[in-house]
Amino acid sequence: MNTQHNDPAANEAAALAEKWQNKANKLVRFTEKQQQKQMMRLIRNPMDKVILTKMIDQSFRSGSNARVADQVSYVLNKYGVPKFFSIAEKGLMQLFLKAGRYTPDISIPRMIKKIRADSARSVIPGEKEALYPHLSKRKKDGVRMNLNHLGEAVLGEGEAQTRLDTYLKDMEDPEIEYISVKISTIYSQINSLAFENTVDVLKNRLTRLFRTAKNNIFVHQNGTKSPKFVNLDMEEYRDLEITLAAFTRTLDQPEFKDYMAGIVLQAYLPDSFEEQKKLTRWARERVAGGGSPIKVRIVKGANMEMEQVDAAIHNWPLAPYDNKPEVDANYKRMVDYGMKPENIKAVHLGIASHNLFEQAYAYITAKKHGVEKFSSFEMLEGMANHVWRAIREVSEEEILLYAPVATRDEFINAIAYLIRRLDENTAEENFLRYSFNLKTDSEEWEFLKKGFFESCDLKDKAKNTPNRIQDRSNESFPEKMGTFYQGEFNNEPDTDWSLGVNRKWAEAVRDKWMKKPESKPDEIPVVVAGKEIFADRKILDRFDPNQINDNICIAKYALANNEDAELAVKTAKADPDGWRKKTCAQRHEILSRAAMELRAARGDLIGSAAADTGKVFTEADPEVSEAVDFAEFYPWTAGLLDKMENIECRGKGVGLVITPWNFPIAIPCGGIAASLAAGNTVIFKPASAAVITAWHLCQCFWKAGVPKNTLQFIPCSGSSTGPKLTGHLDVDYIILTGGTDTGMEILKNRPGILLAAETGGKNATIVTAMADRDQAVKNILHSAFSNCGQKCSATSLVILEKEVFEDENFKKQFVDAAKSYLVGSAWDFKNKMAALIAPPKGDLKKALTQLEPGEQWALKPENIDNNPYMWTPGIKWNVQPGSYTHMTEFFGPVVGVMCAENLEHAVELVNQTGYGLTSGLESLDKREVEIWKDKIEAGNLYINRGTTGAIVLRQPFGGMKKSALGAGIKAGSPNYVTQFMEFEEKDFPKTGAIQNDYPILRTTQEWKQKLDWGQLAEYETDLRKTIRAIKSYIYNAEQEFFMAKDYFRLRGEDNIMRYLPLGTVLVRVHEKDSLFEVLARIAGAKIAGCSLITGLPRELENNVTKFLYSREGKRILDKTPLIRHTDQELIEIMPEIDRIRYADQDRVPAPVFEAAAKNGIYISRNKVMMEGRIEMLHYFQEQTVSHSYHRYGNLGERGLK
Structure with a gap:
């Protein structure tokens, strides 16, 4: 089958590609054939690539041969010896597993040497005794070499200077003609938001490099001479504009008018074609003014896997095309434009591809315009060397090889490159995947040719505008977006600072919020009982900490007094605007509007945080996203609870939200949104060091329709008025984010208060x-x-x-x-x-x-x-x-x-x-x-x-031990709002099939049989409730609490939320407790896997204790002893307990509350529920595990289809 295209140029290119491939097949050497066979085996066994990647990635990490041997043994035992290995290599691996692992000082150096030797085709040894002979050989072959130094990640300016010095020495080395440089290797502090500063630093460093290159001459094989050549590589998408600006501004300097340098453009970015046109216009003006041309190396793009991970993590659109036909089409479009005589004379082209159809297309296009001398064939060293030999022999064209270089000590830093090359060699639609032993009469060749023709058809249709179009200065959102309208939760994207429009927006925010000495300070009132109060209150000044020596007052804010605090609590309790009476859906709709207001206020929230607390924009921006998430997420989760048919939920009443200064946007928003969503009225006491930001945050809620009686704003002294609020008996709960000492002080003064506190951490x-x-x-x-x-x-x-x-x-x-x-x-x-x-x-x-x-x-x-x-x-x-x-x-x-x-x-x-x-x-x-x-x-x-x-629902946030006081339910968790709600059961819980066998379930089944036949009649009401409760506990344990859940399944990152049994739980029996209330708590703790203590008052004898000591009671207790102690004895053993579970608030004696407060132990005292989704929360603590599992974008075995 010989497919043809309606464009003669495409057919001509296909024919030339076929000619080259046939010639390459004749020129392939024995060693290359062996390598091809091995690569074909690798492609047929995708898991082998995973194993090889792990071995390469992990074998060089430790300096201990024994540790490396153990790791390699683990990988091989877990995944097996790769099938693509030769028989000899497989034998060596088996020998290693049987003997070599026990003599690591002999086996591991040999293994590493072998890996490095096998990689030397793709990564040239950087030692001069190996590098120089290779360069000399290629020079004699008539092949030019473009060296790319692989070294450790450049994270500091010392290493950046070292790398720059390496490049300067290269330019002074007579053996080296041409190098490729990534901007991230010469400047460690690249910052998209600080665009101008970043470009200035890069310009200064490139100036040194270009000057050295210009002043050093390379002598070619034919005796001609030329200045050394520097090519700027392109990396991740964020660096596109920065690299282009640094390149052109450096060359705009008069001393480089007659110097030629190069830059890469990646065809997998739809942006690249427009950037090529801009760059070409600039270069044509430069040449018209008597300057030298430049060179553009057109590549497909080798960072796709990391771009995919980056897009997933940030919830941004994927910057590159998401399909190969459009990438290839854009490549041809760039070639067509670049090959026009008026363009190529100003911008020479390097056609960098191993796809013979692309190379042939570019060659045919160049010949058509008569511009062959302005373009070059470019390939990777060590990748299908027989192919470039064939092109050179058939078409007598110049070949330039891109050659990564690493010394023995630097080889660990070549791992990322090798993994990318492995991905490229095996990618489903990549030409290289099929290039090993490729025949032009095969199905594989026909498949590749069809792909080439398809991309020719798309050449003028492929998108040429960026995928990333976020514009903070001109945002519009769908009227009906978010959880209220769409019924699903998605995280709000942060600002993409790589986009110029967003940088300009940030500059406008700075212009507004960076106050001058003559600027008038804002006046921030107290908001109590629906009124703003500024007069007759103590006024404090807030100064910009960034400009502290200029003494710039940015705001004056009123302090609430004790009378304000009393009125605020009275108003919150009375709820004059009826917030508690609203349905859950009505509250959700208002909070959805608040989320929209927060989106609109992003700039002011960032600016106020910078002015108020000294927070940099790149740190404040994610806070706004988190605040939006809270406003969307909490009413959504409250709505899910509200939809449970067997329970009614309502707010606890009055919530006091006390927040810190270090997260002045997100943390206050979270506490406010959760409280409002749960149906409570809120008194908000912001940190004194973050009052300005808090004020602007409240505006978003008020504008959305939350009444000022419902959300009251009380900046006040933490030492005087603060205790008036925290100690007030009409405050039903407190949300605190702050120091452990602060939380303990609140509990000391009011031991019975429900405190949800996220405290410190070491x-x-x-x-x-x-x-x-x-x-x-x-x-x-x-x-x-x-x-x-x-x-x-x-x-x-x-x-x-x-x-x-x-x-x-x-x-x-x-x-x-x-x-x-x-x-x-x-x-x-x-x-x-x-x-x-x-x-x-x-x-x-x-x-x-x-x-x-x-x-x-x-x-x-x-x-x-x-x-x-x-x-x-x-x-x-x-x-x-x-x-x-x-x-x-x-x-x-x-x-x-x-x-x-x-x-x-x-x-x-x-x-x-x-x-x-x-x-x-x-x-x-x-x-x-x-x-x-x-x-x-x-x-x-x-x-x-x-x-x-931490991001809402992705990584719910909160600690354990000294880092949490209260129930310990995490912020951003599906369960967070339950702390601020009261639940009443209207019916038995709904359940489904139980997946596993549980002795406690069998016990309840036997109870049911006995009850149905008239036995245990005196306990019937309680036992029937217990039977239904235990089934619900088990069902919900299996569906929720025993499950490790990842709500997003992001590419390259696991975010698991799991539940851990609480440890030692004491179920305290009270004389008012029903048998159901006692048995249900015992069952809940046992099902959760807690270490259970059932504590009875010493003198208590009633129907409950009678049952517990009976045969049936012992069955449910199993091996759990019944321990009798007085309240004082309970207090004495309290430090050994992780949680105490009472059946109701009013059954906890004051001394027990006081002792628990002193020890920081949470007493769970909500009503006992049959509904397992609610009750089982008392016996677990949440834990989040976030694991970045990708390696340079490579997903390992999870990337296999």
């Missing part, structure tokens, strides 16, 4: 020898120092396995990266850290200025800019177990580094702190991941990613 990230250390540094850096380390989730401890602790390169890289973190005003977009909320004092000041015994400063923090609010990052090295640094929460930009003997020891060190908010692990070993997940004590677990940035 969060740690563990780095094992099996970590990707580049990735670990990057993740730790952001976790420790974003928002100046003032996040409750921030990494404060880094615990390194001994091998990593002793790795001087890791230490150097970590310090370099932290030292390079830009610190200064939030109004200067280049800064990643801005002002602290206040000049350091107490624990933070001590941490920033003093060392404990054994510690050293790896990086000493400095106070800068003559601003007491501005501090640079600090790193304390060799922190000792049990020390002040180990055990104390600092809440600032300082991190302590500890050494652990192994993972188990590291986990012990983490758990010793007593906190349990967030925790991180950096390891590529699945076994270590499972050990860590099982043993670490924290609410939010993060694997191979940062420990901050």
Whole structure:
């Protein structure tokens, strides 16, 4: 079958491609044939690529041969020896498994040497004794070489300078003609929002590089001479505009008028064609003015997997095309435009592709215009070398090979490249997949030709406008969007700072909110009983911490007094606007409008947070997204509860929301939205350091239709008026985000209050020898120092396995990266850290200025800019177990580094702190991941990613141990609103099939039989309720509480929410308890898997105790003993208990409440429910596990179809 196209040029190209392929098949060498056969076996066995990727990725992580041997053995035993290996290689692997793993110092160096040797076709050894002969050989072949240095991730300016020095030496090396440079390797602080600053830095560094290249001459094989050549590679989408701007602005300088440099454009981006046209217009003007042409290397794009992950994580559109025909069509469109004589004379073209149809199409097009001398064939070193030999022999055209280079020490950094190449070689529609032993009379060739013709048909139809079109300055949203109208929840996308329109919008926000000395301060009133009150109140000033020396007052705000507090509670209790009487759906509709107002107010919320708290825009923006999420999510989850036919739900009454300054947008919005959604009236006490932002947040709710009687705004003194609110008996519950001490003080003053508190954390990230250390540094850096380390989730401890602790390169890289973190005003977009909320004092000041015994400063923090609010990052090295640094929460930009003997020891060190908010692990070993997940004590677990940035429902947020007070239900969890609701049962719960066998279920079935036959009559009412309850508990346990759920299934990242049994639960029996209330609680705790204590008052003897001591009672208790104690005896054993479950609030004695408050133990005292979806919440704690499982975008076995 010989398919033809209606375009003669396409047919001509197809014929030429066929000619080249036939010639290539004749030129293929024996070793290349063997390689082709092996690649064909790899393609036929997709799992082999997974195994090979894991072996390459994991074999170079540890410096211990024994550790590597263990890891390789694990991979091979788990997945098997790859089938594509040769017989000899399979034999070596089997020998390794039987003997080599026990002699790692012999076997592992040989294995690594073999992997490196096999990779040398694609990654050239960088040592001069190997590199120079290779370059010389290619030079004699008449092939030009474009070198690309592979090195460690450039995270700091020290490494960026080292890499720049390497490039400069290359340009001075007579053996090297041509290099490719990624902008991320010469500047570590690329920042899309700080576009101009980023481009300026890059321009300065490129100037040095271009100058050196221009001043050094390369002598070609034929004796001709030319300046050295620098090509700018294109990386991720965010760098497109930055790279183009840096390139053109550097060359616009007079000294480079006569210098030719190159840049890459990626055809898989629909943006690239328009960028090519802009670049060509610029180049034509340059040439018309007497300047040198430039070169554009047209590639398909090799970062698709990471772009897909990036789009999924950020909920943004995929930047590249999502299909190959359009990519190929855009490639041809760019070739057509670039080959026009008026264009190519100003912009020479490099046709970079292994697809022979693309190369042939470009060649035919060039010949048609007579411009062959302005274009070149470009391919990858080591990929189908026989093909470029065939092209050169048949068409006598220049070949340029793109050649990655890595020394022995740098080879670990070639892993990402090798994985991308493996993906490219095996991608379903990629030409390279079929190029191994490809015959032109085969079905595979016909398939590839049809694909080529299809893309020719699309050439003028493929989209040429960007997929990313977010425009914060001109946003319009569908009138009926969100959970109220659409019935499903999706996370709100953050701002895409790579887009110029959004950067301009940010500049406008800055212009509005960066006040000048002459600016009039805003006046912010108290809002009580529906009225705004400013006069006759104490007034405090808020000053911009970014400009503290200029003494710029940005707002004056009124402080509520005790009378205001009393009136606020009275109004909230009375609910004059009838918020509690509204249906759940009515409240949802109003909160949906609030979400829309929050979207519209994004700029003002970001600007106020920067002015009020010194928060940089890139940190404040995700907060707005989270606030929108809360406003959409909580009424949606409340609505799901409201739809349960067997229960009625209502609000608890009056909620007091006390919020911190470190998340001035999201956390207040969450507490307010959850409370309102549940049907409560709200008194909002914002942090004194974040009143401006809180005021603008409230405006969004009020504009949406939440009455000012329903949401009251009470900025007040935390020491005087605050206790008036927290201690008021008409306040039904308190939501607190703040210090553990604050929560304990509230409980001390009002032990019986329902407190839902997310408190502090001494969060740690563990780095094992099996970590990707580049990735670990990057993740730790952001976790420790974003928002100046003032996040409750921030990494404060880094615990390194001994091998990593002793790795001087890791230490150097970590310090370099932290030292390079830009610190200064939030109004200067280049800064990643801005002002602290206040000049350091107490624990933070001590941490920033003093060392404990054994510690050293790896990086000493400095106070800068003559601003007491501005501090640079600090790193304390060799922190000792049990020390002040180990055990104390600092809440600032300082991190302590500890050494652990192994993972188990590291986990012990983490758990010793007593906190349990967030925790991180950096390891590529699945076994270590499972050990860590099982043993670490924290609410939010993060694997191979940062420990901050929890997103609603994706990673519900909240801790355990000292990091939580109350029920411990996570913010952003489907269960969060239940804490602020009362439930009444109207009917028996609905259930379905039970999947497993449970002894307790069999007991209830026998009870039912006995009751049906007239036995146990004196207990009938209670037992029948218990029977229905236990089935509901088991059913809901199977459907919800025993399940690990991922609500989004994002590409490359698991986000699992799971339930853990609470530990030791004491079910306390009271004389007023019904038998149902006692049996149901016992059953709930047992089904959940808790360690159960059933506690009876010493003197209690009634129908309930009679049953418990009977044969039937012992059956449900099983081996759980009945223990009698007085209230005082209960208080004495309280520290050993994780939760106490009473059947009602009024049955908890005051001394028990007081003791529980003192110990920070939660007494669960809601009414006992038959409905398992509600009742079982009392016996579990939630935990979130977020695992970034992809490797450079590669999904491993999960990417297999």
